[in-house]
Amino acid sequence: QVHLVQSGAEVKKPGASVKVSCKASGYTFTDFYMHWLRQAPGQGLEWMGIINPSIGRATYAQKFQGRVTMTRDASTSTFYMELSSLKSQDTAVYYCARTPSIGTFDMWGQGAMVTVSS
């Protein structure tokens, strides 16, 4: 059974960084790309970027360029998303979601709430 299990909720101060993890299981790690998306409270879904698990190359949405880093650890089938220089507007639920090479998000993590507050 396919599972994407994310790390827990975080509370951070403005200017800090946060690192969210997403552990994949139940499928071949390299067969699916992994994406990160976020959803601010009561708002819609925003795509942040994608990482190719085979080569570890990431592509980021322009809005997050310079502030986000997506990595993976193939030995533990775990993906990471680090967001720096946090602002209150970054308060959101952060999701990992996988896609096949061609296709859309067929499996999502449970989400990780990140609260940015002084």
Next chain:
Amino acid sequence: DIVMTQSPDSLAVSLGERATINCKSSQSVLYSSNNKNFLAWFQQKPGQPPKLLISWASTRESGVPDRFSGSGSGTDFTLTISSLQAEDVAVYYCQQYYTAPFSFGPGTKVDIK
């Protein structure tokens, strides 16, 4: 970037009645080489991640009830719930995966009248 819009913002439908949600993309999401529309529909209930209902504009995912159907091509798409059930109360999003940045519509909230 492709901008997705949805209408209505919300709707209330009686149990057993039809619900229809419209989605429009700012440019075509039809890939001419394979004649596929790179358009999906998701359902999200409070406190849960989105759930994929329909991909390629009209292909229902395994386990999704057949009262859910998708139609449309190019820039105009529709999600139809043929007979609304209580468990269908949720927010529904369309999403294009034709090109990055992959974008979602703002969502349509479906309630029981």
